[in-house]
Amino acid sequence: MSLDKIIAAGAPAKKKKPGSASDPLWYKDAILYELHVKAFADSNNDGIGDFKGLISKVDYIVSLGVTCIWLLPFFPSPLRDDGYDIADYMDVHPSYGTLDDFKEFLSVAHDRGLQVMIELVVNHTSDQHPWFQAARNAPPGSPERDFYVWSDTDQRYKDARIIFTDTERSNWTWDPVAQAYFWHRFFSHQPDLNFDNPRVLEEVLKVLRFWLDMGVDALRLDAVPYLVERDGTNCENLAETHEAIKTIRAALDAEYEGRMILAEANQVPANVRPYFGDADECHMAFHFPLMPRIYMALSQEDRQPITDIMAQTPEIPAPCQWGLFLRNHDELTLEMVTGDERDYMYLAYSADPRMRINVGIRRRLAPLMENSRARIELLNSLLFSFPGTPILYYGDEIGMGDNIYLGDRNGVRTPMQWSSDRNAGFSRVNPARLYSPVIMDAVWGYEAINVEAQDSDPSSLLNWMRNLIALRKLFKVFGRGTLRFLDPSNCKILAYLRELGDEQVLCVANLSRVWQPVQLDLKGFEGLIPVEMLGYVEFPAIGNDYYPLTIGPYGFLWLELQTPKRVEDYEE
Amino acid sequence: MWDHVLQALHDSMGRVAARVAQILPGVLAFIVALIIFFILAWIFAAIVRWLLTALKFDQRVGRGSGSLSEISPAHTPTILASRVVFWAFVLVGVVVGLSAFEASSAEPGLAAYVLNYVPRIVGAAILLFVGTVLARFLSRSVLVTGVNLNLHYARLLSTGVKWMVLVLTAAMVLDHLAIAGAIVDLAFGILFGGIVFALALAVGLGSRDLVSRSLERETIRGPEDQHDEPRLRHF
Amino acid sequence: MAEIELPAELLNKIEKTGPVDLVIGVTGPAAPSELCSRARNSLRDISAKTIVAYAGTTHADSLPCVDTPIQLASFPMPSSNSGAFWLDISTAQRSVLALAERWGARACMVTHNDLAALEPETLRLLVEPVLQSQADLMMPIYVQGKYEGLISKCLLAPFSRALYGRRVRFPLSFDFCAGAAVFKKLTDAGSRAHGVAPLLWPANEVAIRGGKMGQAPVAVHHAVRTDHNDLTAILTEFAGSLFQEAEADAAHWQRVRGSEVVTRFGKSSFAKEDSAAQIDPKPMVESFVLGSRNLEEVWRLVLPPAITLELKRLSRLDADNFRMPDTLWARIVYDFALAHRMRRVSRTHVLGALTPLYLGWVASYTQEVASATSEEADRRIVQLAAAFEEQKPYFVSRWRWPERVS
Numbered sequence A: 001m002s003l004d005k006i007i008a009a010g011a012p013a014k015k016k017k018p019g020s021a022s023d024p025l026w027y028k029d030a031i032l033y034e035l036h037v038k039a040f041a042d043s044n045n046d047g048i049g050d051f052k053g054l055i056s057k058v059d060y061i062v063s064l065g066v067t068c069i070w071l072l073p074f075f076p077s078p079l080r081d082d083g084y085d086i087a088d089y090m091d092v093h094p095s096y097g098t099l100d101d102f103k104e105f106l107s108v109a110h111d112r113g114l115q116v117m118i119e120l121v122v123n124h125t126s127d128q129h130p131w132f133q134a135a136r137n138a139p140p141g142s143p144e145r146d147f148y149v150w151s152d153t154d155q156r157y158k159d160a161r162i163i164f165t166d167t168e169r170s171n172w173t174w175d176p177v178a179q180a181y182f183w184h185r186f187f188s189h190q191p192d193l194n195f196d197n198p199r200v201l202e203e204v205l206k207v208l209r210f211w212l213d214m215g216v217d218a219l220r221l222d223a224v225p226y227l228v229e230r231d232g233t234n235c236e237n238l239a240e241t242h243e244a245i246k247t248i249r250a251a252l253d254a255e256y257e258g259r260m261i262l263a264e265a266n267q268v269p270a271n272v273r274p275y276f277g278d279a280d281e282c283h284m285a286f287h288f289p290l291m292p293r294i295y296m297a298l299s300q301e302d303r304q305p306i307t308d309i310m311a312q313t314p315e316i317p318a319p320c321q322w323g324l325f326l327r328n329h330d331e332l333t334l335e336m337v338t339g340d341e342r343d344y345m346y347l348a349y350s351a352d353p354r355m356r357i358n359v360g361i362r363r364r365l366a367p368l369m370e371n372s373r374a375r376i377e378l379l380n381s382l383l384f385s386f387p388g389t390p391i392l393y394y395g396d397e398i399g400m401g402d403n404i405y406l407g408d409r410n411g412v413r414t415p416m417q418w419s420s421d422r423n424a425g426f427s428r429v430n431p432a433r434l435y436s437p438v439i440m441d442a443v444w445g446y447e448a449i450n451v452e453a454q455d456s457d458p459s460s461l462l463n464w465m466r467n468l469i470a471l472r473k474l475f476k477v478f479g480r481g482t483l484r485f486l487d488p489s490n491c492k493i494l495a496y497l498r499e500l501g502d503e504q505v506l507c508v509a510n511l512s513r514v515w516q517p518v519q520l521d522l523k524g525f526e527g528l529i530p531v532e533m534l535g536y537v538e539f540p541a542i543g544n545d546y547y548p549l550t551i552g553p554y555g556f557l558w559l560e561l562q563t564p565k566r567v568e569d570y571e572e
Numbered sequence B: 001m002w003d004h005v006l007q008a009l010h011d012s013m014g015r016v017a018a019r020v021a022q023i024l025p026g027v028l029a030f031i032v033a034l035i036i037f038f039i040l041a042w043i044f045a046a047i048v049r050w051l052l053t054a055l056k057f058d059q060r061v062g063r064g065s066g067s068l069s070e071i072s073p074a075h076t077p078t079i080l081a082s083r084v085v086f087w088a089f090v091l092v093g094v095v096v097g098l099s100a101f102e103a104s105s106a107e108p109g110l111a112a113y114v115l116n117y118v119p120r121i122v123g124a125a126i127l128l129f130v131g132t133v134l135a136r137f138l139s140r141s142v143l144v145t146g147v148n149l150n151l152h153y154a155r156l157l158s159t160g161v162k163w164m165v166l167v168l169t170a171a172m173v174l175d176h177l178a179i180a181g182a183i184v185d186l187a188f189g190i191l192f193g194g195i196v197f198a199l200a201l202a203v204g205l206g207s208r209d210l211v212s213r214s215l216e217r218e219t220i221r222g223p224e225d226q227h228d229e230p231r232l233r234h235f
Numbered sequence C: 001m002a003e004i005e006l007p008a009e010l011l012n013k014i015e016k017t018g019p020v021d022l023v024i025g026v027t028g029p030a031a032p033s034e035l036c037s038r039a040r041n042s043l044r045d046i047s048a049k050t051i052v053a054y055a056g057t058t059h060a061d062s063l064p065c066v067d068t069p070i071q072l073a074s075f076p077m078p079s080s081n082s083g084a085f086w087l088d089i090s091t092a093q094r095s096v097l098a099l100a101e102r103w104g105a106r107a108c109m110v111t112h113n114d115l116a117a118l119e120p121e122t123l124r125l126l127v128e129p130v131l132q133s134q135a136d137l138m139m140p141i142y143v144q145g146k147y148e149g150l151i152s153k154c155l156l157a158p159f160s161r162a163l164y165g166r167r168v169r170f171p172l173s174f175d176f177c178a179g180a181a182v183f184k185k186l187t188d189a190g191s192r193a194h195g196v197a198p199l200l201w202p203a204n205e206v207a208i209r210g211g212k213m214g215q216a217p218v219a220v221h222h223a224v225r226t227d228h229n230d231l232t233a234i235l236t237e238f239a240g241s242l243f244q245e246a247e248a249d250a251a252h253w254q255r256v257r258g259s260e261v262v263t264r265f266g267k268s269s270f271a272k273e274d275s276a277a278q279i280d281p282k283p284m285v286e287s288f289v290l291g292s293r294n295l296e297e298v299w300r301l302v303l304p305p306a307i308t309l310e311l312k313r314l315s316r317l318d319a320d321n322f323r324m325p326d327t328l329w330a331r332i333v334y335d336f337a338l339a340h341r342m343r344r345v346s347r348t349h350v351l352g353a354l355t356p357l358y359l360g361w362v363a364s365y366t367q368e369v370a371s372a373t374s375e376e377a378d379r380r381i382v383q384l385a386a387a388f389e390e391q392k393p394y395f396v397s398r399w400r401w402p403e404r405v406s
Helices: A003-009 A051-056 A058-064 A099-111 A130-137 A198-214 A239-255 A269-276 A290-300 A304-311 A339-349 A373-385 A451-456 A461-474 B002-054 B057-064 B067-071 B077-104 B108-148 B154-177 B181-206 B208-231 C008-017 C032-042 C087-102 C120-131 C150-164 C180-192 C202-209 C228-248 C282-294 C296-302 C305-315 C326-342 C347-352 C355-368 C374-390 C392-400
Strands: A032-035 A068-071 A115-120 A172-175 A180-183 A218-221 A260-263 A284-286 A321-325 A389-393 A482-485 A493-500 A503-510 A516-520 A529-532 A547-551 A556-562 C022-029 C050-055 C070-075 C107-111 C137-142 C176-179 C213-218
Touching (some): A051 A058, A099 A198, A115 A260, A239 A260, A290 A339, A290 A373, A373 A461, A373 A493, A373 A556, A451 A461, A493 A516, A503 A516, B002 B077, B057 B077, B108 B154, B108 C355, B154 C282, C008 C070, C022 C087, C032 C070, C050 C087, C087 C180, C107 C120, C120 C137, C150 C202, C150 C374, C150 C392, C180 C202, C202 C213, C228 C326, C228 C347, C282 C305, C296 C326, C296 C347, C305 C326, C326 C347, C326 C355
Parallel strands (some): A032 A068, A032 A389, A068 A115, A115 A218, A284 A321, C022 C050, C137 C213
Antiparallel strands (some): A482 A493, A503 A556, A516 A547
16 A cells, blocks of 8 residues: 555544644644653552543642643553553553543643653564554464564564663564564564555554544654664665655644654664654654753753754754753663763763663652752753753653662552652552552652652742743744853853843853853943843843843853843833 | 250340341441442442533633632542532432431440531531631721722621631531530620620721711812812823 | 624625725613714724724614715624623724724724713824824823823833833723734734633734834823722732733743833824822822831732831821832832732732732822923933833842742
């Protein structure tokens, strides 16, 4: 079947189905809040968070000021990879509720003006998925069998690297039922779908339509570089993979308006660029390499890692957008840094080997910053002022800690800390029944760090985050403007200009632990008045000379460059 | 002798068995009623939720007026409504179960009394909560309105309203709990009557001059005011 | 807000008449015969195909305006049952604008149903600039004495001017004239702030969404009585709506700096001399003192300590020396707008607690201008507006970081 036919197959409707946002480019001004239904709130007291619990907390999410909720996988699954091993694409895991609960959540979120993004994990399924069960029992060459990638030998595609180095030895696993090896880029219980088979794409589009018809606003395409395999390549970012994405996007554009797809491609920026296509592939893609380099810059007290990676970041088509984050549900991945840099990061941020996993560090933001409020604020100020859409990981807004004694990446997926009540207010169940223990130590425990306490404390991190988010939302320049780094001689100072039309914002950050002076070259802005945006304080006007500033430890300034007021005329 | 003992034991066992046999259907009826109403409650709550969602009730309410946004309830109106329906049914179930229990049990007094007392405590707690919130809100409203009406005794009025509501609440709570019924009625009557009487005395005797003066001023100033008014126009 | 719906009969009429130049909409019931004669008289200098629409009964065609290019039409009066003073007017104004849009009019004039504005000079000043494409919105400057229109002068206008950057004298007016370019912007305004159907602030709306604005002094006197009891209700309605608009437009006004002069049409002087009578500030000062004695529990939740302290000091002054500085009044208004947004106290209580403070400012103002000419008093008002503008950074900074209270 040709691509056109695939797209046309499910597209009889002429009128496109709109999303919940009125602006088609809503994702450019969005602030995403990433959360796991399991970890957020438990309404039925079975120890596992659910949609009803989430619904009860939507008001909290609204009060935070974020505009879009990103739900990690909530589909039926054996849960051997935290839900990324999906056994049924069109249902909800019974522990989290029902499909109706999801619909209710969706309508509640939309009523409150929130958009909703869910996961489209189509590189692989669980080995419990009916497709795989049918495939392994079907004879070789049959259409059922052809849903997955099979081989009689484990020597094909030798050049593809192994991603989960801690657990997997090969990308091939022998299936005794099928009497053949099947291909998997991740865990051996996650067979990869065969995108060379048009029927697979057809099924994927059915899944896509199922959720978009329901009203979901955005889809995150998981593990998108690995869709197609070819011998003699590293099986990443292949042209055929891009074809598949283009098909998905075309189907989306044909029937829907105001929706968005986001690519998860853990690659260097130059290799991520093709995932935007000519604005005909993904609307958004994560900027993976920026994250470790921000941490590195902070640790080295030097802006170079950040300016380097941004210099390597190519231009993207106008409707496209980078997704930025400080931390997420996975490890702080170090795949995209050099060996030396990786060693440095391990030394700087993971003293205990237990903090490491695969090629990365499995810790939350606040513990990485050693609970330093100034550093947490500094990193968030970078996140919210860099070009792209910021993504906030649940719990990081209150500075939640992690538990490195839990396996895999579960240490950063512990229950949300709502209050100092039993189980951090997450659930009323016997603590032993919780899907994961809540954090209980003296520094990070829920009695010290929780939403209730921070809500009532005007100077808490939570309220600081609320204010910063509200401030960012006032200025379109952050989401849509251009970025230009200044090059002051003091390399501990990161200074950059964001510009969009007549909005000009100068951001200056001190990456060091002590006071720093800086002389900024602001040629072309003579006569403008920098107004500090958080407190709305006017700074001296920019003159013909260098503009001097002094910034405190881990301090940052957001300065809006305003034209001076005209001389008042009281002619009236 | 032994026969008598045996007889007595036999009799008492018979009595107890009879008592149990008497109570058991009641307990069963109670449980059955509860289960049935639980199911009914669940069904009706689901229907209500489905209906309101289909009618896009939340959006309509949200659009309807500004008064709701002032309170900003933690749940959407649909969830609230369906929950109210659910608990109403459960409550009815408990009452039906209780009356079934009472009807079939030989001793309606104690069991029913104990069981009846639980809802009373819940009711009293709700009364107390609503009462205190209302007292604060009303007293503030009276204060603001009073001040804007240029009443010099606005503060007094608002404190009065506050305590009136609080006293009323306390009386209602005690009455609801059926604690010291007659005394509460009596005390409340005396207290309330006293307040009104005191006010009457205060206005009638103490401030007679003041009241008459202010009344006089109103009548004298009346026409002049009409004349004066157009000069200062707020809008 | 519900879509503005027009009855089929009216739509038929629109179909039949075809495009017109001008729609004059009366925002309330009016007697057709009087309306017709007034309209004919006042339109004698303007040659435009005109529809005069009024709210209320549907028997418009029974009394056609003969021998004129004027036609009468009636539109259903939207019922709000709110009991609010201005909400009905705003709703009717929106209906009129929607009607004008349907009719393909080039200009649309809305006016109060006392028909006081249906005078040749007023119409010429407000309508002509729009018809000649010199402005998209013409706002009136009511020619008033120094003791008139005080809510507009000391709250609505300076607040709007500081936030939206246009020096409009009467941001909320009974009469204004809009051009075709802004019809949609004005009728849409209701749906933007979701939830409550807000009042229509034509000048602020145009300031945000773009459009040329002008204003002209008109000697129109609308007989609206605002006795003392109503004051709180009116202040609550206007300030509440204005604060709500501010919340919805936060992203816009925080970036506006300074203010632009709005093009003036017509003669430049518009101050009206009052009779020499003095206003006695005593009752107002008493109201203020009463408020400061009793409303402290609300004020404390709204105002920062420094301002509360300043108010305490003011309450000890005797009536003759009572002066409230402009800066203080501006900050108070800003703090109330902020409290309105934060909802720490019930909104009705917040707005109710503003009245004594307003009366305090009025008392101070009346004494300051007691011996001044209207011209001088007007300069005093302009000075107040400038103070609002100067204090705007205070508002912005508190809006952005509400907990940083000094």
